[in-house]
Structure formats: C-alpha cells, structure tokens
Amino acid sequence: MCEAVAKRATCDRGRSGCVIVKDKRIMTTGYVGAPAGLPHCDDAGHDMRKVFNSNGEVTQHCMRTLHAEQNAIIQAARFGIPLEGATLFCKMTPCRTCAMMIINAGIKRVVCEKRYHADADTREMFKQACVELVIMNDEVEKYDKQ
Numbered sequence: 444m445c446e447a448v449a450k451r452a453t454c455d456r457g458r459s460g461c462v463i464v465k466d467k468r469i470m471t472t473g474y475v476g477a478p479a480g481l482p483h484c485d486d487a488g489h490d491m492r493k494v495f496n497s498n499g500e501v502t503q504h505c506m507r508t509l510h511a512e513q514n515a516i517i518q519a520a521r522f523g524i525p526l527e528g529a530t531l532f533c534k535m536t537p538c539r540t541c542a543m544m545i546i547n548a549g550i551k552r553v554v555c556e557k558r559y560h561a562d563a564d565t566r567e568m569f570k571q572a573c574v575e576l577v578i579m580n581d582e583v584e585k586y587d588k589q
Contacts, residue, residue, distance in 0.1 A: 445511075445532050445556070448472045453483035454508045459534035461511035463519065463526060463550070470524050473515030475508050484508060496561060512541040516548050526550050535584040536562035536576070546572045553577070557584040 448460030453476040461473045477483045484490075490507040509517070512533055519526050527549035531537075536559040537545060545553060546568060552575040559565070560583050569576045 444469070444472075445534060448474050449511070449534065452476060452511070453485045454489070454505055455485060456489065456505055457534075459511045461515040461531060461533045463515050463529050463531050465526065465529040470526065470529060471515045471518040471522075473509075473511045473513065473518060475511050476514065477507050478509060482507070500561075502561065510538065510541050512537050513544060516544050519548070530554060535559040536565050536578065538562075539564045539568070541565075542568050545569075546574060551575065554579065556580060557582050559584060 444462045445460040448462060449458045452458035452460065452474040457475055459475050463470045484505060484507050487507070489505040491503050492506050494502050494504050496502060512531060515531070516526065529550045530552040531545060531550050532554045534555065535557045536555050537553065538559060538561070542565040551573070553569065554577045557580050558578055566576060
C-alpha cells in the first residue's frame with residue numbers, strides 16, 4: 444500500500460508513502476509533496492538546504508515538501524480521524540520531527556521498510572514514549588543528494 448500511495452509523491456528525491464491503520468482499517472494515507480496550492484518539486488525544482496546535525500554531519504534536505512507521515516497525520520486532523528493506538532506504515536524510519544508528531548498523535552506502532560540515515564533521535568524517542576518500532580530491513584535508505 445505504501446508503494447502505491449508513494450506513486451502520487453511530487454518530489455522525485457524521496458518518493459515515499461505512508462498508510463495509517465487502526466483496527467485493521469486504513470484511516471489515512473500521505474505522500475511526499477508540497478503544501479496544497481504551492482509549487483511541487485516535479486514542477487519548480489527542489490528547494491535544497493544544508494542541515495547541520497548535532498553530530499557535526501551536514502546533510503542536504505529539500506524544504507519544499509512535507510513528509511508522507513506528516514501529510515497522513517494532517518489528513519487525519521482535517522477529517523477528524525482519531526489516531527490513538529494506530530499503526531503507521533512507511534518507507535523508512537521517520538525523521539525526528541515526524542517522530543514527535545507520531546508520538547503526540549497517539550500512534551503506538553511504526554513499521555518501516557528501511558532505516559533513515561539519521562534515525563538515532565527517533566529510535567530513542569520512540570523507546571521513551573513506548574512506541575513500538577519495527578524495521579523490516581536494517582539497510583539504510585539511499586537517495587540523491589543525501
């Protein structure tokens with residue numbers, strides 16, 4: 444399902460999708476893309492910025508888009524769908540910001556296909572917040588201009 448949803452993504456750097464499930468029902472989906480009404484990467488190009496991580500590493504991020512996890516949580520908020528106790532399925536370990544949103548949304552389980560290169564904070568926060576993290580393949584997801 445995540446791969447099917449990801450086909451709608453509008454940023455070719457990290458075409459990923461997210462599906463949130465509760466009580467064996469799909470609650471919401473999300474994919475990588477710019478906020479509604481704003482230009483998409485596929486049309487306007489990437490808005491690349493350097494990010495300086497706490498470990499001294501410098502990474503490149505496209506700031507034009509929202510992450511798939513963010514869009515799925517926002518969709519739930521727009522339509523009044525409670526996510527307490529839900530499971531979130533995604534392509535790679537959520538970033539730190541998405542992890543905080545997942546915790547505050549009450550999502551209790553996250554299943555990802557691969558690891559995100561900067562997932563140490565996420566793993567620690569999920570552990571402290573009792574969010575179960577399942578990583579199906581311990582390989583780190585690679586993408587352009589990482």
